[in-house]
Amino acid sequence: MLRSLSRVFSYVQAERNLKSAVLRSLWSAASVCSDFYLKPTMETKLYKPPQEVRGMTSLNKEAFTQTITVPALRVPNGVLNKVVKSLKKATIQRPGVPRVVQDEEGSSDFRLVLLDPHRISSLSSFSEGEAEALRSFSVVQELRHYELQLTYHNLKSDEVLEAVLPPGQDVPSGFSRVGHIAHFNLRDHQLPYKNLIGQVIIDKNPGVTCVVNKTNMIDTTYRYFKMEVMAGEENMVAKIKENGVTYEFDFSSVYWNSRLSTEHQRVVQLVKRGDTVFDVFAGVGPFAVPAARSGANVLANDLNPESHKWLQHNCKLNKVEKKVRTFNLDGRAFIQGPVKQELPVLLKGKAKVHIVMNLPALALDFLDAFRGLLPQELSCDENLPTVHCYSFSKEDDPDTDVVKRASCSLGFPLKDKCSVHFVRNVAPNKDMLCVSFTIPKEVLFSGDLGKTDPSEEPAPKRQKREEATDSSR
């Protein structure tokens, strides 16, 4: 909010120096015409808080206050709205700063329209369209100086952070948000300012009440990052909506990645009413819950007891607890237990069976759990389950890489019998992909784990399993 208005200096003197001939002709009809040249200091200071704030580690909002000078136009009330509309790109655009203020000469018939000094340094700065509009509304061609007090509240977060952090070092530019929690991956040089950064992010982002820094420590099994609160409340239980479904979970102890929402939706759209979904690495339910809402029967599993707890919670929250059976098992035990038990009946039915395996760092290695899962006498060609298995790849040809590794784990060549979907680039030279295929009957019913020859080279390099710096998990 504009705090104080100081003096208005009127520059009402004959125009001598308009640069553009076009503008000159547009404006020459007027008797009084002035040019407005901002002193360089005015221009450079406008969006930069005072030097004293440099190096501040504890936020002192008052230190950011400064008075700046901006150009202004005195406009009759009758045409005010039209003028503001015509000058949309020339008016000052600051959070909490009005574009129109009282006329300091005290006339209630006029208002001052504040202009952006980066755009308007003289009358000749107006575009032809703007100048034409001013002329048609008979606005007197005179630019005034207006002294405006800018405070911390009028600054954007990157302006505050650029002013505080050491010059030349990058400020944290972006963050991800999960409900009320903003999470950062701060660099070492930013750590001394972590409390201040957190407070600024809370102040400048409505709805953010907790800011955390994800440390480089990832829980290797359950895939959640260790994090510390930089500012705000310590409440880590987030409530979010993804594709119309509400989830709640403790962000500090389970896996969640908002960047997977499109992928969750893509897979769930393949599921029809009456189908069965086995979600081997279910997390807090972003495949399982919407699939159940679509009318599928779901068996969802996660090894992390906290994920399992929130998975159950989310089933209740979305009223699908009767459609979802939850398990707290290792993925292999889930495949060789509940999946193995349910499949024989499902194979005889018409409804499809989907098996989702989203643990990209390791899921391909779990595919061997399907080898000989069912006895030979149940062998059939119909209605074999479809697997959607996720993987990271750092190879030049990631599609070929994941197909090779899936084939190797299954002990069966999948080439030409699967599709690969690119999910997202998670780090430089590191992609996340989803390989989808029908489990070959030779795999599911072989009864012999060692006999089948994949007839393909094993992957040249094993994926490095842990990437502490990988924010994707």
Ligand SMILES: C[S@@+](CC[C@H](N)C(=O)[O-])C[C@H]1O[C@@H](n2cnc3c(N)ncnc32)[C@H](O)[C@@H]1O
């Ligand atoms: C990448 S997350 C995916 C979660 C969820 N499907 C999603 O898309 O957001 C992988 C999940 O697998 C779980 N997990 C890790 N190792 C596991 C294992 N051996 N067996 C079962 N679940 C496991 C983790 O706890 C985590 O919730």
